[in-house]
Amino acid sequence: MEAAGTARKVPQQERSRKSELKLLAAAEDVLAERGAGDFSLADVAARAGVTTGTIYSRFKGKGELVHAVHERVMDRMGAHAARLFAASDGPDGDPSGVTPGGSVTDTHMTADPKALISDLIVRLASVLETEAAVLRALMFHAVEDKSIARRGADAHRNLEALFDDALRRLQPVVPEFPAAQRYWAFTFSYDVLARHLGLGHSSARTEQDNWDEMLRNLSTMVSAYLLCCR
Template sequence: MPSVSTAKSKNDSISGPAEASRVPQQGRSRASYERMLTAAEKLMVKRGNDDFTLTEVAKAGKVSIGSIYLRFDSKDDLIRAVHGRVLAQLDDEQILMMQDIADKAQKLDDFARLFVDSYAELLKRYSAVLRPIMFRAITDESISALGRSYAEKLTQEAERQMLRYADQFGRPDHARLVGNANRMIYYTLARYLGLGSSPEAAHQGNWDELKEDLAIMCAAFLRAGPLTR
C-alpha cells in the first residue's frame, strides 16, 4: 500500500475537507485520488445534486471501491473533499480576477463594470457544481462554514477595492455602502444562476443586459446622496 502523507498542499489545506480525507502525495496514488474527486464532481454536475453512489464514482473514475475507502471514510467525506477542491480553484481565479480589476480600473464606473462582468462570468462557470454544493450546505455545517470563509475573503477584497473610490460616494457611511453594494451584486447574480433557495427563478431575463444594468446600478447607488425629506 502506498504511503499516505498528512502534509497539505495549497489546494488540500482546507480545514474540513482535507482533514476528512487522506490525501496521497505519490504520483499514481495522487492521480487516482484526483480521478475520484473529478468523477464525483461530474456526477454532481450532471444530476444537479449529490444523489450518486460510490460504485458510480468508482466506475466513472476508473478506480476500485477499496481505493475510495482507503482515502475517504464515507461518501460525505468525498463530497466535502470535492467541495474543498472546487473552492480552492475558485479562490485562485478570484485572486487573479481582483488583481486584474485593480490594475485596469481607473474610476468607479470602471470598477463597477469590470467587477460585475468578471464576477458574473466566474460564478456562471462554476454554477453547475456550486448549485448542489450550496444545497448540501443547508444541512452540512462543514461545507457551509468553508463556503462562508471563502465568500468572506472575496467580500473583503471587493469592498476594499470599492473604497478606493470613496471620494465619489454620495453618503458618509462608506462601509455600509460598499457592503450593501456587494450584497446586491451577489444576490442578483446568484438568483439568476439558481444558486441558493430559488432555483426556479434561474435564467429570467437577458444575461448581458442584467450585467450592464447591475454595474450601472452599483455605481449609481454608491454615488447617490441621501433622499430629501
C-alpha cells in the first residue's frame, strides 16, 4: 500500500467537510465488513453513493484514504479510552469510586480490590471491542505501512498510560504496585483481549468464544497476579 506522504489538506467549507466525513464513514464500514484484502475504492464509492472520481478528488488513492480512516479511528478510540478511564462510573454505570483527578470516594474505600481491578479490565475490553471490526483491517495495513504502525504504537502507549494511571489511582484500597507489575498486568490483559477479538491475528473472534466468561477469567488471573502475597 502506498504511503500517505505529506499531510493532507483538510476541507474548510462545511459542505466539503460533511462530504468527506461521509466518504470516511463509508470507507470505515467497508474496511470493517470486507477486511483489508477485499477493500476497494469502488465499494467505498458505492457505499457513499458517489463515483470513484469523487474519492480521487479528495484523496490521492486507497493508501491516503486508509490513512485518513486510521486517524479517525485512533482519535475516536483515544477519546473513548480517556473518558472511560477518567470516569467515576464503569462502562455499565457501576461506580468504581475513582473520580477524575485521582480523588478517592467512600465507595472506593469500601470496595473489593478484586472488583476494582476487574472494572479496569472491563474498561480496557470496552475500548478494544468497540473498534474491533475496523481495527482488524487496519492492523493488517500496519504490517506494510510504517506510518500507520507508528500511529498505532502511539495509541497503544496512550492506552497503557491510561490503564497504568487508573491502577495507581486505586490506592489506598489497592496496594501500590511496582511499575513492572503494572506493565505486565496491562500487557497480558491487552494481548488476551486482542487475541480473543482477532486483532493482529489471521482469524477473527469465533462464535464459540464467550466474551463475558473470558472477561471473568482474565480479571481473576490479573487480580491474582497483582494481589498475590499482599
